[in-house]
Amino acid sequence: VAPFTASILAPIVPVLDSMFIAGLAVLVIACANAANLLLARGLARRREFAIATALGASRARMVRDRLGEALLLASPGALIGVALAYAGAAAFNAAIAASSPPFWVHIAIDARVLAYVVAVTVLTALAAAAVPALRGGMAPPSTALAEDTRSTTSGALRRTTAALVVVEIALSAAVLVCAGLMGKGVLRLTSAQYAFAVDDVLTGRISLPARTYGTTDARREFFLTLHTRLDQLRASPAAALGSSLPFAAAESTTFSLTGVDDDASRWPPARLVLVSPGYFEALGVSAIGGRDFEESDRENRASVALVNLSFALTHARRDDLIGRAIRVAGAEPITATIVGVVPDLYVGNARGEQPETIYLPLLQQQTLPAAISVVARAGAPAASVERELRDAIAEIDPELPLDRAMLLSDVREQGTWFYRVFGLLFLAFGAGALVLALVGVYAVMSFAVTRRKREIGTRMALGATGGDIARMFLREGTVRLVAGLAAGVVLAAFFAPRLALFLFQVDPRDPGVFSAAGAIVGIVGLAACAVPALRAARHNPVESLRDE
Structure with missing residues (x-):
């Protein structure tokens, strides 16, 4: 027994953590700026x-005043941020409504969030202002008064600004890599082609109340009667029962191929699905080796099993498994003969993984579930199939409803909404980080050009050309850019595997994504360096030295 929130959030905690880290990275970039x-x-x-x-x-008074100024400057930004957060939450809720999210998904801003915003505003304002405030108070008055505000920048100040720029570039590159991975996963998810029917298969769920169906015999009688009735549907050429559906959660178990390992504690895991004959036909697939379940596979016959292709490829060649015995763990362990291999059906998840899956005949089991799913191939409009399904159930038990009636494509949408929505949010984080880094690099380079007018004028007076000046600034910017990119790639390589469970058929170290993100950051960074560098190249040395 576990709390509802714990059981629901446990699988997605890594992505929530990654989202928090990405948001923190964007915040640090903003602080560096x-x-x-x-x-x-x-x-x-x-x-x-x-x-x-x-x-x-x-x-101390000067430092306090400068920290206070920073807080005053940050306050309007925080107010604007809160307003944007309210608008963003409303837009988020409206956007995910079309993605069929679970009932518990709703973004709201409450007092705790506002308190968090106040705390973050104060801390970030103080953190961003701390170094400038302390550095501003270190120079003796005589030194500060003797220097011109446009004099050559000190080495310590250059190192400080350079370090901040490197941090910005590194974090923006890391966030952009993760955003690229999530974005590529979303693209593959939305364009995925499946080997089974998705758009024309109607599904539903039936829950049997304990007061009426508390025994295995009562459940077996209901399942048998419903299975017979499903064969008579006019609007569906194939319909069946199953304990789980593609893209939906499935029971986990452990197993052993007879003769491989008798120690149950070392048995490998697999998904377990109970199905009636016609289940795979309803999904538009058939056995790719051996045979499918038959009507004769009942409780008084020899136990049989099917396995999916991933299972077969992992444990033996496809044909070698047929005829072998498999032992499935449980309160009453089941020993069955593998009679066929079926295609992978994304059982247990919609992320692109194909977990090893074992299928057992529903009507052959000694223990039966209290809830069952119905799958029906739609040979007519889905509404007609749904109406016939409800009528068939009502004929057996008028008090039993058909819950969650929807197309299998809608089941997929419910199983993947989280990845689509948060993949797009990651892309937004990546774009925001890139823009902030661009602004930061441009601001630092422009600041350097302004502070080094005397140096630029002197160099040009001694024979340096505009091209020499531009190359000097571009060289400095490129060194920082390369250092930031190298650090960003290392950070991305460290954090990207945390997203592996949520990437649809995408390697968390995909070289294409890493290369593309690096190229984007590099091009944008060079562009941000080039504008101030070209402006420096056009300086008139006479005017620069006269101003000094």
């Missing part, structure tokens, strides 16, 4: 601070 801008602002006001200090203001 703010720190660089505050450094530039502090240098522009260095004389002002020096005069205030000379008139008696303490360094």
Whole structure:
């Protein structure tokens, strides 16, 4: 027994953690940008601070004032962010409504979220302003007053701004790689082709109440009667019963091929599905080796089993398994003979994995489930098939409803909505990180050009051409860009495997995605460096030196 929230959220916690880390990375990039801008602002006001200090203001007072200014600047941003969050939550809920999410999925902003926003605003504002505030208070007034605000930037300041830019590029590259992986998974998910019918198969769920169907015999009688009645549906050429559906959760078990391992504690896991004859026909597939279940596979006959292709490829060649005995764990272990191999049906998930699956005849089991799914191939409009299914169930027991009646394509949508929605959110994070990094690189390079006017003028007066000046700044920017990209690739390689369970047929270390993300960050970063570098190349050395 486990809490409902724990059982529901457990499978998606890694993606939620990854989303939080991605959001934190974007926040750190924004903080690095703010720190660089505050450094530039502090240098522009260095004389002002020096005069205030000379008139008696303490360094602690100056630091407090600058931290207070940072909080004042951050407050409007936080208010705008909260407004955007409300709008985003409403848009998110409206967007996922079309994806058939579970009933418990609803995004809302409450007092705890607002308190979190206030705390993050204060902490990030202080963190972004801390280095500029402390650096601004370290220079003696005499030194600050003697320097011109446009003098050559100190080595320590260059290293600080360069480090912040490298951090921005690294984080943006890592987030963009993860966004690319999720985006590629979403594209493959939406364009996936399946070997079985999806769009014209109607499904539903029947739950048998314990007061009426508390015994195995009562359930068996109901399943047998319903199975017979399904064969008579006019609107469906094939209909059957199954304990699970493709793209939906399925029971887990362990097994042993007879003669392989008698120690049950070491038996490998597999999915277990109970089905009636016609189940695979209703899904538009047939056995690819051996035979399908037959009407004669009942409780008084020899136990038989089918396995999926992934099972066969893992444990033997397809034909070698047919005729072998398999022992399936349970309260009453079952020993059956494998009589056929069927295609993979995405049992237990919709992520592109094909877990090993064992199928047993429903009507042959000594223990039967209290709930069963119905699958019916639609030979007529789905509404007609659904109506016939409800009538067939009502003929047996008028009090039993057909729940969750939907096409198998809708079952797939319910099983994949999370990956589509959060894949798109990851793409948004990646785009945001890239834009922030672009702004950060551009701001730092522009700041460097402004601060180094005297150096640029001197170099050009001594014979350097505009091309030499542009190459100098591009070289500096490229070094930071390469360092950031290298760190970003390492970060992405470390975090990407956390997304493996949620990537539809995508390798978490896909070289194409890593290369594309690196190329995008590299091109955007070079473009951000090129504009200030070209502006520096057009400086008039006479004007620069005269201004100095």
